[in-house]
Amino acid sequence: MSKKSLQRKLVISFLLLSSVSPAASQLHAAAPVAIAKEEASEVNLSTAKALFDGRSACFVDARSEYAFYTSHIKGACSLSDSRFDDQFPDFRQKIAMETLLVVYCVGPDCPKAQHVAKKLKKNGYRNVKVFPGGLVEWSHAGFPMEG
Amino acid sequence: MAEIGFPSALITALRLLLGVLFIISGGEKLLDLKFFGLVIAEYQILPSLLIPAVALLVSFCELLCGAMLLLDLFSRISASMMLCMMVIFIVAMTNNLIRGLEHDCGCFEFFAQWYGLKEEIGIGPIVRDILFFILLLPVALLGSNKIPWKKHKG
Numbered sequence: 001m002s003k004k005s006l007q008r009k010l011v012i013s014f015l016l017l018s019s020v021s022p023a024a025s026q027l028h029a030a031a032p033v034a035i036a037k038e039e040a041s042e043v044n045l046s047t048a049k050a051l052f053d054g055r056s057a058c059f060v061d062a063r064s065e066y067a068f069y070t071s072h073i074k075g076a077c078s079l080s081d082s083r084f085d086d087q088f089p090d091f092r093q094k095i096a097m098e099t100l101l102v103v104y105c106v107g108p109d110c111p112k113a114q115h116v117a118k119k120l121k122k123n124g125y126r127n128v129k130v131f132p133g134g135l136v137e138w139s140h141a142g143f144p145m146e147g
Numbered sequence: 148m149a150e151i152g153f154p155s156a157l158i159t160a161l162r163l164l165l166g167v168l169f170i171i172s173g174g175e176k177l178l179d180l181k182f183f184g185l186v187i188a189e190y191q192i193l194p195s196l197l198i199p200a201v202a203l204l205v206s207f208c209e210l211l212c213g214a215m216l217l218l219d220l221f222s223r224i225s226a227s228m229m230l231c232m233m234v235i236f237i238v239a240m241t242n243n244l245i246r247g248l249e250h251d252c253g254c255f256e257f258f259a260q261w262y263g264l265k266e267e268i269g270i271g272p273i274v275r276d277i278l279f280f281i282l283l284l285p286v287a288l289l290g291s292n293k294i295p296w297k298k299h300k301g
Binding site: 069082 | 181182185186188189191195248250251253
């Protein structure tokens with residue numbers, strides 16, 4: 001086998017391998033972006049209000065239960081970051097897997113909404129969004145609250 | 148009492164001050180037991196099944212001990228009970244601080260609602276409970292266990 005043909009074979013085999021290898025495929029390259037987009041899936045105040053008005057989403061309060069008890073977005077469910085494991089079985093019974101969930105906390109500085117959203121995705125809920133403005137933005141806008 | 152340098156007036160003052168504080172603290176908890184139960188749940192120490200009973204017991208004990216301190220009825224026993232409760236509160240808060248948990252301490256919600264002093268677990272409430280412990284000690288050690296309206300011999 002000549003040196004030239006060996007080189008050609010090596011190049012062809014590399015190209016073939018790279019086309020089937022998941023590490024080099026376009027699908028694989030796009031996957032982390034998709035995951036990142038999914039993690040950063042956020043809704044602003046107007047979208048949150050539209051979902052609330054259309055009754056097309058279930059609002060999930062990621063704060064502690066006592067904070068939820070004091071005040072929350074009207075009709076929201078409590079699923080606190082701190083007691084997620086205790087509350088989740090009840091939540092799962094009440095809320096169908098395909099429901100659009102909008103998770104919120106106090107405001108943009110509170111990481112609990114993202115934590116709960118991640119835990120929900122991990123537990124099979126695919127349609128999860130985070131409302132970073134949270135209760136502060138919602139209440140300042142004068143939107144419906146209860147508690 | 149004079150022998151160990153603790154004037155009875157000071158014991159009385161401590162008894163009255165602590166009595167009023169514990170009546171406020173226990174009373175407000177009894178008025179909203181559900182809220183207090185949810186705060187206890189956040190401590191993540193007790194099983195969920197026990198929480199309502201513990202919430203009732205703690206609130207009732209605070210109210211009862213506060214009233215007994217105020218009326219000087221079994222002050223030593225009441226102060227000793229509150230001492231035990233202070234130790235439990237201090238241990239529970241320290242434990243949660245070490246675990247990195249952040250939540251309401253459930254201490255004086257009355258002040259939180261009226262004056263906006265929302266109190267989370269931290270060094271402040273622990274120091275305050277240590278101060279209460281120190282203030283309760285003289286009453287527990289030197290207070291009276293007499294019933295005021297009962298005539299005592301001698």
